[in-house]
Amino acid sequence: MTDDIAPHPATLAARALGWIEPATRAVVPPVHTATTFERAADYSLPGGRDYARPRNPAFDQPEALLAALEGGAAAMLFASGMAAATAAFQALAPGDHVVAPRVMYWALRRWLLDFARGWGLEVDLVDMTDLDALAAALRPGRTRLVWIETPANPTWAVTDIAGAAEIAHRAGALLAVDSTAATPVLTRPLEHGADLVMHSATKYLNGHSDVLAGALVAARRDAFWERLAAVRAEGGAVPGSFEAWLLLRGMRTLFLRVRHASASALAIAEHFRGHPALAAVLYPGLPGDPGHDVARRQMAGGFGGMLSIRVAGGAPAALAVAGRVRLWIRATSLGGVESLIEHRASVEGAGSPVPPDLLRLSVGIEEVGDLIADLEQALRA
Numbered sequence: 336m337t338d339d340i341a342p343h344p345a346t347l348a349a350r351a352l353g354w355i356e357p358a359t360r361a362v363v364p365p366v367h368t369a370t371t372f373e374r375a376a377d378y379s380l381p382g383g384r385d386y387a388r389p390r391n392p393a394f395d396q397p398e399a400l401l402a403a404l405e406g407g408a409a410a411m412l413f414a415s416g417m418a419a420a421t422a423a424f425q426a427l428a429p430g431d432h433v434v435a436p437r438v439m440y441w442a443l444r445r446w447l448l449d450f451a452r453g454w455g456l457e458v459d460l461v462d463m464t465d466l467d468a469l470a471a472a473l474r475p476g477r478t479r480l481v482w483i484e485t486p487a488n489p490t491w492a493v494t495d496i497a498g499a500a501e502i503a504h505r506a507g508a509l510l511a512v513d514s515t516a517a518t519p520v521l522t523r524p525l526e527h528g529a530d531l532v533m534h535s536a537t538k539y540l541n542g543h544s545d546v547l548a549g550a551l552v553a554a555r556r557d558a559f560w561e562r563l564a565a566v567r568a569e570g571g572a573v574p575g576s577f578e579a580w581l582l583l584r585g586m587r588t589l590f591l592r593v594r595h596a597s598a599s600a601l602a603i604a605e606h607f608r609g610h611p612a613l614a615a616v617l618y619p620g621l622p623g624d625p626g627h628d629v630a631r632r633q634m635a636g637g638f639g640g641m642l643s644i645r646v647a648g649g650a651p652a653a654l655a656v657a658g659r660v661r662l663w664i665r666a667t668s669l670g671g672v673e674s675l676i677e678h679r680a681s682v683e684g685a686g687s688p689v690p691p692d693l694l695r696l697s698v699g700i701e702e703v704g705d706l707i708a709d710l711e712q713a714l715r716a
């Protein structure tokens with residue numbers, strides 16, 4: 336790449352940063368499977384690594400690409416999104432106070448209320464669409480981390496990243512953003528003041544429902560980043576080399592997939608808005624959605640491939656619709672090339688704040704007319 340071209344992130348992704356394998360000039364990296372690396376006679380490490388848990392060469396390229404896409408100083412892969420998210424909290428100390436959203440990825444909410452509290456973190460959950468509520472929850476000097484998720488799974492409520500960052504920093508806390516649904520294609524949280532970005536790379540970054548992985552990206556390589564690296568290296572929650580290789584391959588088509596899914600999700604939301612069989616369509620791309628104005632400020636190029644519908648007639652009607660679809664696959668997860676539908680309340684169980692009439696839709700890259708026709712027949716029946 337010549338010096339006078341500042342490539343668009345889509346170009347960086349398609350070329351996977353343009354790395355060429357030095358031994359063979361291959362344009363695709365080999366799968367590094369070694370777990371250990373030779374020392375020289377003087378006991379130095381000529382290859383710069385000793386063991387794959389802290390320093391797997393299979394992570395170098397996907398981590399460098401993700402850091403570039405997020406505009407971060409560094410990125411780290413983890414064994415799953417949950418491993419990445421929980422590492423951020425494990426890097427704190429018992430007695431520290433954290434604030435997280437009331438509506439968020441359910442397994443992380445459960446982990447915070449169960450394991451994190453049990454281990455000594457003080458956890459408050461607030462409505463993150465209300466920045467006054469966030470400000471009121473902060474304890475200056477005690478709150479170490481504010482965690483937000485935007486758009487938030489599964490209502491797709493939007494949190495103002497810049498506003499949350501300002502409030503967190505004023506109290507001496509860091510702001511971390513679960514940006515799994517937005518992806519770096521649509522939002523770069525670090526540019527809005529966040530300190531840390533987390534992804535379930537299982538979702539859009541990989542995009543093919545065949546890799547479990549997570550990632551953290553930091554604005555700075557500082558003492559907190561070193562602590563996170565120690566949590567990963569010593570806790571050992573790293574993905575395998577094959578997963579890292581597949582993740583890099585998936586990231587090369589990230590922009591194509593996310594742009595397509597976002598355009599289709601908007602078309603689906605617009606089509607079904609006001610549908611007589613629905614009580615609501617939840618999608619930040621719809622004018623009139625409570626998060627639309629903030630989403631327009633911090634999302635560029637689309638509003639994401641995730642939306643939810645609330646079915647008139649409550650949980651039984653929602654479950655019946657999910658039972659009648661033919662193209663949408665009834666399955667959990669999101670961000671793959673195939674479209675998925677899920678009744679979240681059935682999955683989350685007791686204590687879930689998710690409305691029982693809600694069906695979550697992960698829009699894939701199929702022809703959007705087919706997806707609309709399938710939902711229409713399921714709602715009509």
Ligand SMILES: Cc1ncc(COP(=O)(O)O)c(C=O)c1O
Nearest residue numbers: 415416417440488515535537548
């Ligand atoms: C928004 C969000 N964050 C985190 C996670 C957890 O990621 P993983 O399943 O890779 O551990 C998920 C998984 O569904 C998610 O949707």
